[in-house]
Amino acid sequence: MAFFFEVLISGLLVGVMYSLVAMGFALIYKASGVFNFAQGDMSLLAGLALVGFLTVMPLWLALICTVAVMAILAYGTVFIIFRPLVARSPLILFMAAIGLSFLIQGIGQAIWGTDAKGLNIGIPDVLVQIGEIYISTFDLTFGGMAAALVAGLVWFFQKTRTGRALRAVADDHEAALSVGIPLLRAWAVTWVIAGIVATVAGVAWGSRLGVQFSLSLIALKALPVLILGGIDSILGAILAGLLIGASENLAEVFIGPYVGGGIQTFFPYLVALLVLWFKPYGMFGKEIIERV
Amino acid sequence: MFYRECGVLKETYRQDMAIFPIPLDRWGLGVMLVLAFLVIPFTASDYWLSSIMLPFYCFSLAALGLNFLTGYAGQVSIGHAAFMAVGAYSSLILYGRYGVPLPLSILGGGIFASAAGTIFGIPSLRIKGFYLAVSTLAAQFIIEWVLTHWQWVSGGVFGTVDAPDMYIFGWLIDTPVKKYYLVLCVLILLTVFGKNLVRGQLGRNWTAIRDMDVAAEIIGVSLFRNKLIAFAVSSFYAGVAGSLITFTYYLAANIEEFNLFLSFHLLGMIIIGGMGTVLGSFFGAGFMTLLPIFINQTLLTIMERVPSDIRANSEAIVFGGLIVFFLIVEPYGMARLWQTIKEKMRLWPFPY
Numbered sequence: 001m002a003f004f005f006e007v008l009i010s011g012l013l014v015g016v017m018y019s020l021v022a023m024g025f026a027l028i029y030k031a032s033g034v035f036n037f038a039q040g041d042m043s044l045l046a047g048l049a050l051v052g053f054l055t056v057m058p059l060w061l062a063l064i065c066t067v068a069v070m071a072i073l074a075y076g077t078v079f080i081i082f083r084p085l086v087a088r089s090p091l092i093l094f095m096a097a098i099g100l101s102f103l104i105q106g107i108g109q110a111i112w113g114t115d116a117k118g119l120n121i122g123i124p125d126v127l128v129q130i131g132e133i134y135i136s137t138f139d140l141t142f143g144g145m146a147a148a149l150v151a152g153l154v155w156f157f158q159k160t161r162t163g164r165a166l167r168a169v170a171d172d173h174e175a176a177l178s179v180g181i182p183l184l185r186a187w188a189v190t191w192v193i194a195g196i197v198a199t200v201a202g203v204a205w206g207s208r209l210g211v212q213f214s215l216s217l218i219a220l221k222a223l224p225v226l227i228l229g230g231i232d233s234i235l236g237a238i239l240a241g242l243l244i245g246a247s248e249n250l251a252e253v254f255i256g257p258y259v260g261g262g263i264q265t266f267f268p269y270l271v272a273l274l275v276l277w278f279k280p281y282g283m284f285g286k287e288i289i290e291r292v
Numbered sequence: 293m294f295y296r297e298c299g300v301l302k303e304t305y306r307q308d309m310a311i312f313p314i315p316l317d318r319w320g321l322g323v324m325l326v327l328a329f330l331v332i333p334f335t336a337s338d339y340w341l342s343s344i345m346l347p348f349y350c351f352s353l354a355a356l357g358l359n360f361l362t363g364y365a366g367q368v369s370i371g372h373a374a375f376m377a378v379g380a381y382s383s384l385i386l387y388g389r390y391g392v393p394l395p396l397s398i399l400g401g402g403i404f405a406s407a408a409g410t411i412f413g414i415p416s417l418r419i420k421g422f423y424l425a426v427s428t429l430a431a432q433f434i435i436e437w438v439l440t441h442w443q444w445v446s447g448g449v450f451g452t453v454d455a456p457d458m459y460i461f462g463w464l465i466d467t468p469v470k471k472y473y474l475v476l477c478v479l480i481l482l483t484v485f486g487k488n489l490v491r492g493q494l495g496r497n498w499t500a501i502r503d504m505d506v507a508a509e510i511i512g513v514s515l516f517r518n519k520l521i522a523f524a525v526s527s528f529y530a531g532v533a534g535s536l537i538t539f540t541y542y543l544a545a546n547i548e549e550f551n552l553f554l555s556f557h558l559l560g561m562i563i564i565g566g567m568g569t570v571l572g573s574f575f576g577a578g579f580m581t582l583l584p585i586f587i588n589q590t591l592l593t594i595m596e597r598v599p600s601d602i603r604a605n606s607e608a609i610v611f612g613g614l615i616v617f618f619l620i621v622e623p624y625g626m627a628r629l630w631q632t633i634k635e636k637m638r639l640w641p642f643p644y
Contacts, residue, residue, distance in 0.1 A: 035422045084620045090421065091368060095563050096619050098556060102612025106605045114601040220429070220552070227426045260441040269430035273415060276427065280419050292507045 002132035007253045008246055013139040015245020016146045020201040021222035022229065022237035023150075024194040030170040030232045031190040034082060035094045038101035040219025042195055043202030045104050046070055047211035048112040050203060051119050059121055063199075070195030073104070078188040105216060116212035121203065142204045149200055150238065153193070166190055224268035228275055230285020240283060244268045295637035311487060328476060333469045341468040342541070344581060349475045350537035352577035355561040356486055356570060357529025362559070363567035364490055365522035366502025367416050367424060370555050371431035372530050377550035379405035379531025380538035381439055384453045384545050394460050398478065398535050405531020406524045408435065413523025417516055420505075432552055439547050453545040455538055471540040478536060482529060487570050489525065498522055499568075560611060564618050566627025575626040583610065 021039055028036040049069045053062035081096055125138040157163040168176040169186040177183055202211075205218055225244045229236025248271075252264045281287045295316060302308045312318045332345065358372050383401025386392040392400060412431040416424050439445050445453075458465040458474075465474055489495055497518045500508035509515050538545045557580060565576020584607055591598045591606065622628055 035425075081616055081620070088619075088623070091366075092619055092623060094368070094422065094425070095559065096616055098559065099612045099615030099619065102556075102608045103616070104612075106608030106610075106612060109601070110605040110609065114605070223426045223429060227423045231422055262437060262441065266430060266433035266437055269427070269433060273427055273430055276415065276419050276423060280423065282423070285423075290506045292504065292510060 004250075006133050006135075007249050009133060009135060010139070011246035011249025012242050013135075013143050013245070014249060015225075015242040016143050017201055017204055017218070017241075018222050018225045018245050019238045019241025020146055020149070020197055020204070021218055022225040022241055023153075023234055024197040024201070025222065025226045026229075026232060026234050026237045027190055027194045027197070030234075031166060032078075032082065032187045033090055033093060034097055035090065035231070036100075036194070037094065037097040037219065038104055039194065039198060039222070040216040041101045041104040041108070042070065042073070042198035043205065043218060044211070044213070044216040045073065045108040046195070046199035046202035047119060047206035047215055048108045048117075050121075050199075050206070051117045051211050052112045054119075054121075066199055067196060070199055071192045074191030074195050075188045078184060078191055082187070083184060101216070101219075105213070109213065114213065116210045119203065119206040119211050121207055123207070138207075145200065146204075149197065153197075153234075156193075162189060221268065224272035227282055228268075228272040230282030232286050233282070233284035236282055236284035244271060247271055295634050297638070311491070325480075329473075333472055338468045341472050344585070345472060346468075346475055346541045347537060348578050348581040349479045350533045350541065351558070351561065351581060352574045353479055353482060353536070354530050354533035355558055355565065355573040355577045356483065357526045357533065358558050359562045359565075359567065359570070359573045360486065360490065360498070360529070361522050361526035363562055363569070363572075364495060364502060365498035365519065365526075366505075367413075367519060367522060368422075368559075369428040369431075369523075369526070370425055370552075370559065371412065371428040371435075372527070372558050373550040373552065373554035374432045374435035375405045375409050375527035375530040376534030376537075376554070377439060377545070377547055378408045378435060378527075379534035380542075380545040380550065381445055381453060382531070383535035384455055384538060385445070388453065388456045394458055394465075394539075398532060398539075401535035402528040402532040405534065406528035409523045409527025409530070410520055413520050416519050416523065429552075432555060436547055436551070455543045455545070458539055475536050475540055478532065482532065483570065486525075486529070490570065494518070494521065502568075557611075560615055562625075563615055564625055566625030569625070569627040571630065572625050572627035575630070579626065580611075583607070583614075 021043065024039045024042070025036055028034055028039075046066055046069070050062055050066045053065045057065070077100060081100060082093070085093055085096055123138050123141050125136055127134045127136055128140075157167055165176070165181045166186055166189060168179070168181055169183060169190075173183060176186070201218065202215060205215055209215070222241075225240045226237060228244060229238075229240030248264050248267045251267045252261070256263050275283065279285075297314055300314055302313065307313065312321060333341065336345065354372070354376055358369065361367050361369050361372075379401035381401075382404035383397045386400045387394055387397035408431070412428060415427045419427055458471075460474075465471055490498070497508070497513045500511070500513050501515060501518055501522075505515055534550065538549075542549055561576030561580045562573060563576070564579055565574065566572025584603075587606055587610055588598060588603060591603065618625060
C-alpha cells in the first residue's frame with residue numbers, strides 16, 4: 001500500500017507541473033481566444049535564458065532578466081503577430097501560434113545553443129521519509145512554489161485593478177473595450193503572466209531533466225490536461241493536471257508491465273478522450289450553445 | 293491581356309461543368325503534364341529526381357489529403373503523420389511479407405490508413421474545434437506506440453521494416469526515373485479523383501460543414517457520414533503518400549520519419565499553399581520541400597560548412613516566420629496569390 005501511495009504522490013507532483021503549463025494555455029485562451037501552442041516553447045525559452053544568464057550573474061538577477069525576456073516576448077508577440085490577426089477565425093490564430101512556436105524554438109536555440117544544459121538553482125534533492133513514503137524535497141519545494149504561484153495569481157486577479165481588467169477582457173472583449181480597457185495591452189499583460197507561469201514550469205522541469213529541446217514537449221503532456229479540464233478553465237487545468245499526473249503514473253506502474261510499457265505517452269489522451277465523449281467541453285469548460 | 297477568359301462560349305452543360313472551362317488553363321495544364329512526364333525525367337539529375345521531386349510529389353499527396361479534412365471539411369488534424377505511418381507499414385508488410393502485388397499493396401496501405409483515420413475521426417462527431425484538434429494528437433501517440441511496441445508489426449525491436457525491391461508485373465522498379473513515373477502516375481490519378489470529389493456533392497457537403505456545421509445539419513447534410521468520410525478519404529491519401537514515400541525515398545518504414553513534426557509540417561504546407569484548394573497543396577508541398585535546400589545553399593554562401601544545429605535553427609525560424617507572415621499578409625496562401633496574379637494578367641500590360 002505504501003508503494004501505491006508513493007506512486008500516487010509522485011504522480012501528483014508531476015501533475016502539478018502539467019497544471020502549470022495547462023494554466024498558461026488557459027490564461028491566454030480565456031483572455032484572447034488564442035490556443036497558444038507555443039506555451040511549451042516559452043518554457044524552453046525561459047529555461048534556456050535562465051541557464052544563459054546564470055553563467056554571468058547571480059540567481060536573483062538572472063530570474064529578473066528571464067522574466068524580462070518573457071515580457072519582451074509577450075509584448076512582441078501580441079503587438080507584432082496577433083494585432084494584425086484580431087477578429088480572425090480561431091483556427092488562423094492557432095496556426096499563428098504554431099508558427100510562433102517554431103520561431104521561439106529557433107531563436108532561443110540560436111542564441112543559447114542546442115546542447116542539453118544542466119540547471120541547478122540550489123534546491124536540495126534528497127529523499128525524506130514521511131510515514132512509510134519517500135518524497136524528494138525538490139518535488140515538495142516545487143509543489144509548494146506552484147501552490148504559492150496559484151495563490152498569487154488568485155490574489156492578483158481578484159484584488160488588483162489590472163487583474164480585474166484582465167478578467168473583464170476575458171469575460172467579454174467588447175464590453176471591456178467599451179468601458180475603456182485597452183484590449184491589446186490587457187492581452188500583453190496576460191501573455192506576460194503566462195510567460196511567468198511558463199518560466200516556473202520551465203525552471204522546474206529544466207532542473208529535473210536538463211534544459212534542452214525536449215523541454216518544449218511538455219506542452220504535449222499538458223494538452224490532454226487542458227482539454228480534460230476545459231480549455232478556458234483555470235480551476236479545470238489545476239484539477240485535471242493532478243488527475244492526469246496521478247492516473248498516468250499509476251497506469252504506467254500497474255498496467256504498463258502487462259502491455260509492454262511506455263503507455264505514459266498516450267494514456268492521458270485516452271483518459272481525456274473518454275471524458276470528452278461524455279462532456280465535450282471538458283470538466284469545467286464553458287459550453288458553447290450554437291445558433292444558426 | 294495574357295490571361296483571357298473572354299471568348300469562352302459554353303454551348304452544352306458538359307462544357308459548363310468542365311474542370312477547366314478556360315482553354316488557356318487547359319493548355320497550361322497540358323504544358324505542365326508534358327514537363328512532368330517528358331522533360332523532367334530526362335533532364336533532371338538523379339539527385340533532383342530522387343531527393344527533391346519524389347518527396348515533393350509524396351508530400352503533395354499527403355497535403356492534399358490533409359486539405360480535404362482541414363481545408364474543406366474544417367476538421368483540424370494534428371496527427372496526420374501517423375496515418376502516413378500506418379499506410380507505410382501496412383503496405384510494406386502486405387508487399388514484403390504476404391507477397392501482395394505492389395499496386396494492391398499501396399492501395400492496401402491507403403485502405404488501412406483510412407480505417408485508422410475513421411476510427412480516430414469518431415470523436416469528431418461529438419467534439420469540436422480545439423478539443424478535436426488535441427484529440428487527433430491521440431492518434432499520433434497511440435499509433436506510434438502500437439507500431440513500436442507490437443513485435444508483429446516490425447518483426448524486430450526498433451520498429452523498422454525494410455522496403456524490398458519493387459516489382460510491378462515482374463518489372464523491376466529501381467532507377468530514380470522509374471520510381472518517379474510510379475509516383476507521378478499515382479499522384480495524377482489521385483489528384484484527378486480528389487479534384488472531382490471536392491467539386492461534387494461530397495465536397496459541397498464538406499464546405500457546408502466547415503462553414504457552419506449546425507446550419508449544414510439543418511439543411512440535411514449528415515454530419516456523421518460526411519465527417520467520417522472526410523477522415524477516411526483524407527487518411528487514405530495520407531496512407532498512400534506514406535507508402536509511396538517509404539517505397540521510393542526512405543526505403544525503410546521507420547516511425548521516426550512520421551513524427552509529430554511531420555504533422556505540423558503538413559499543416560504548414562496547407563497554410564502556406566492555401567487551405568481549401570487543390571492547387572495550394574502542391575504549392576505548399578513544393579515550397580516546404582525546397583525551403584530547407586534553399587536555406588542550406590544560402591548558408592553555404594556565407595560559411596564554409598553548415599553545422600546541423602545552425603541549419604535546424606534557421607529552418608525553424610524561417611518556417612515559423614513564414615507561417616506567421618502568410619497568415620498576416622495572405623491568409624489564403626499561395627493559391628490566392630496565384631489567383632491574384634492571374635487577375636492582374638488579364639489587363640497587363642495595359643493600365644485599364
